[in-house]
Each structure stands twice: as C-alpha cells, then as structure tokens.
Amino acid sequence: MNEFEFIDSITQGYYRQSSVIKGIGDDAAVLRHPYHDLVTAVDTMVDGIHFSKETVPAFYIGYRTLAANISDIAAMGAVPTSYMISLVVPKDYSDNELQAIYQGMDQLSRKYHMDLIGGDTVTGDQLVVSVTIHGLVEKDKARLRSHARDGDIVFVTGTLGDSRFGLGLLLDEYKDQSYRDRLDKIDRDYFINRHQQPTPRVDFAEALKSLRRVALNDVSDGIASEAHEIAKSSQMTLFIDDDQVPVHQDMYSLPDELIHDYKYSGGEDFELLGTVSEQDFPFVVEAARRHHLPLRQIGYVKDSEQTNGQVYLKKQGTLKRLKKTGYTHKN
Ligand SMILES: Nc1ncnc2c1ncn2[C@@H]1O[C@H](COP(=O)(O)OP(=O)(O)OP(=O)(O)O)[C@@H](O)[C@H]1O
Numbered sequence: 001m002n003e004f005e006f007i008d009s010i011t012q013g014y015y016r017q018s019s020v021i022k023g024i025g026d027d028a029a030v031l032r033h034p035y036h037d038l039v040t041a042v043d044t045m046v047d048g049i050h051f052s053k054e055t056v057p058a059f060y061i062g063y064r065t066l067a068a069n070i071s072d073i074a075a076m077g078a079v080p081t082s083y084m085i086s087l088v089v090p091k092d093y094s095d096n097e098l099q100a101i102y103q104g105m106d107q108l109s110r111k112y113h114m115d116l117i118g119g120d121t122v123t124g125d126q127l128v129v130s131v132t133i134h135g136l137v138e139k140d141k142a143r144l145r146s147h148a149r150d151g152d153i154v155f156v157t158g159t160l161g162d163s164r165f166g167l168g169l170l171l172d173e174y175k176d177q178s179y180r181d182r183l184d185k186i187d188r189d190y191f192i193n194r195h196q197q198p199t200p201r202v203d204f205a206e207a208l209k210s211l212r213r214v215a216l217n218d219v220s221d222g223i224a225s226e227a228h229e230i231a232k233s234s235q236m237t238l239f240i241d242d243d244q245v246p247v248h249q250d251m252y253s254l255p256d257e258l259i260h261d262y263k264y265s266g267g268e269d270f271e272l273l274g275t276v277s278e279q280d281f282p283f284v285v286e287a288a289r290r291h292h293l294p295l296r297q298i299g300y301v302k303d304s305e306q307t308n309g310q311v312y313l314k315k316q317g318t319l320k321r322l323k324k325t326g327y328t329h330k331n
Pocket residue numbers: 007010023024025026027028029042043068072220221
C-alpha cells in the first residue's frame with residue numbers, strides 16, 4: 001500500500017461528531033465552531049527524507065516545516081493562528097541547533113501573528129519535527145479540493161519546480177560536464193531560497209474570501225499529484241496545457257526531461273493550484289496582482305463521466321493522460 005492507499009484504508013465512512021465539516025481528504029480538517037470554522041492539520045519533516053545536513057541548516061528546518069503547515073492552512077483559505085510542535089531529538093543533537101529550529105519557526109510565526117501553544121519532546125534515532133497547526137476561516141468558506149466544477153479555470157500561483165532545482169543544486173546533482181556551461185549564469189540563490197524558505201500563499205488565498213467558491217490545493221508533492229487530488233475529490237476531469245505551466249526562466253538551462261519532471265513532480269514549492277469559475281477568474285487575477293504574485297491559467301475543468309478523476313496534459317500538440325507522479329511516501 002502506498003501513502004494514499006493507506007490513508008483511504010483508514011478513512012472513516014462517516015463522522016460521529018456533527019462538528020466535523022471535513023475530516024480526512026483535504027489539506028486540513030474543518031471543525032464547526034460557534035462563530036468560525038476551525039481548520040487544523042499536521043505535517044512532519046524527517047531527517048534524510050525532507051532535509052539533510054547538506055540541504056537545510058537548522059534554522060530553515062524550523063522555517064520550512066512551519067511554512068509547509070501554514071501552506072495547508074492557506075490552501076483552505078484560512079488564516080493560521082497557533083501551532084504545536086512534536087520533536088524527536090537524537091541524543092547527540094546540540095542545544096544550539098535545537099534553538100535554531102525554534103528561531104526559524106519564530107521568524108515565520110511573528111509574520112503571521114501565530115502562537116506556539118504546546119508540543120512534545122522525546123529522544124530517538126533521527127531528527128523529526130512535526131507541527132500541528134490551527135487556523136480560522138469564515139463559516140462554510142473553507143476552500144475544499146472537492147469544489148471544482150464543470151467549466152472552471154485551473155490556475156496556479158508562482159513558478160513550479162524551483163524547490164526541486166534548489167535541492168539539486170544543494171546536493172550537487174549537476175556535476176556532469178554537460179551541465180557546467182549551461183548552469184554558469186543561473187540565479188543559484190533564488191532556487192536555494194525557494195527550497196529552504198518557501199513562502200506560503202496565505203494573503204493571496206485570504207484575498208479570495210468574498211468569492212463564493214474556489215477549489216484550492218497546495219503544491220507539496222508536485223502538481224501531477226495535486227491536480228489528481230482535485231480531480232478525484234471533485235469527480236471532474238482536469239485538462240492542463242503544458243505551454244502555460246509556469247517555470248522560472250533559468251529552468252530552461254536544464255534538459256527538457258528534467259524540466260518536465262521538476263514542474264510536474266518536483267514538489268515542495270508550496271504554491272497554490274486552484275480552480276474557479278470563468279466569471280470569477282478576473283477577480284483571482286487581480287488579487288494575485290495586488291499581492292505581487294504571478295498567477296497563470298494552466299487549463300480547465302470538464303465534467304465528462306468516463307474520465308472524471310483523471311488529468312490530461314496537452315503537450316506538443318498531443319493530449320495524453322498525466323500520470324499521478326510526484327513524491328509518494330511508503331510503497
Ligand atoms: N496517518 C494518517 N492518519 C490519518 N489521516 C491521515 C494520515 N496521513 C494523512 N492523513 C490525512 O490524509 C489527507 C491527505 O494528507 P496529505 O498529507 O496527503 O495532505 P497534505 O498534508 O496536504 O500533503 P503533504 O503531506 O504532501 O504536504 C489529510 O486529510 C490528512 O489529514
């Protein structure tokens with residue numbers, strides 16, 4: 001069983017508590033409160049899987065773990081309010097490094113006026129940082145993956161594959177002579193920053209709050225995966241036009257196959273993939289412009305019974321099924 005099959009296997013058929021508006025199956029759970037909906041999620045980072053000594057200094061282990069969690073809150077259209085941290089600390093890990101992890105989280109939590117309200121500390125073989133996050137959204141305004149409708153526009157913020165390219169630079173994956181000249185003039189720091197300190201798109205998602213309906217999903221595994229999650233939850237078919245999928249200009253220094261791989265399955269960009277009615281799309285474009293955030297239409301949604309749950313990619317004149325590639329834990 002892979003990660004997604006496992007999650008399906010343990011999902012309850014129904015919820016016993018009427019306050020559960022959304023349980024398993026989105027970026028975060030939604031619980032009804034008297035005045036708001038409370039949104040909560042947990043995301044974990046593990047040494048050797050999500051970061052390593054070569055790729056992320058302690059400060060940014062904290063920063064990007066919290067950023068990944070805030071990103072799930074953004075993908076619900078909510079604002080983050082508080083968080084809890086569960087730590088597994090190896091015996092030889094220094095106090096200074098541990099403090100640095102918290103400083104990284106603190107930098108981001110100040111920006112969003114969030115509070116650290118608890119956690120748990122245990123020893124173990126490898127460093128694990130797990131964050132449980134809470135946020136608030138107006139009643140019935142959580143932006144679910146199941147909200148895509150026939151005729152919607154599919155859009156994405158920012159550029160894709162940046163974090164994966166940054167990871168490759170940090171791991172020195174481009175040692176081969178064939179890369180040397182090509183990668184001479186690229187903005188290495190830009191890509192490394194995108195990997196080490198991603199920006200969750202909270203303000204942009206919140207700026208959409210007056211819209212009645214938007215589907216949102218944040219990019220953690222790669223849009224090939226996230227587009228399928230929207231298609232499956234909404235029981236719709238997504239069509240994506242490869243020419244429209246945004247990548248940073250320096251990405252063109254890489255071979256075509258790597259560009260394709262990075263933009264669809266690179267992951268960890270923490271951009272937002274969404275769908276919205278054609279009528280509301282100009283409002284979304286304007287919200288992104290106000291937040292100085294690039295945003296592009298990359299496709300559209302269709303309700304066609306035989307293919308619902310699937311994603312199609314138009315590339316070089318041909319239409320093919322996009323495979324659900326992307327980062328998958330377990331196997
Ligand atoms: N071990 C688990 N037990 C119960 N629910 C889980 C478990 N793992 C994931 N889930 C739930 O499954 C759904 C999808 O989780 P997933 O982690 O794929 O989403 P995500 O956090 O948005 O993505 P990513 O972890 O790649 O950033 C969420 O509702 C999540 O709470």
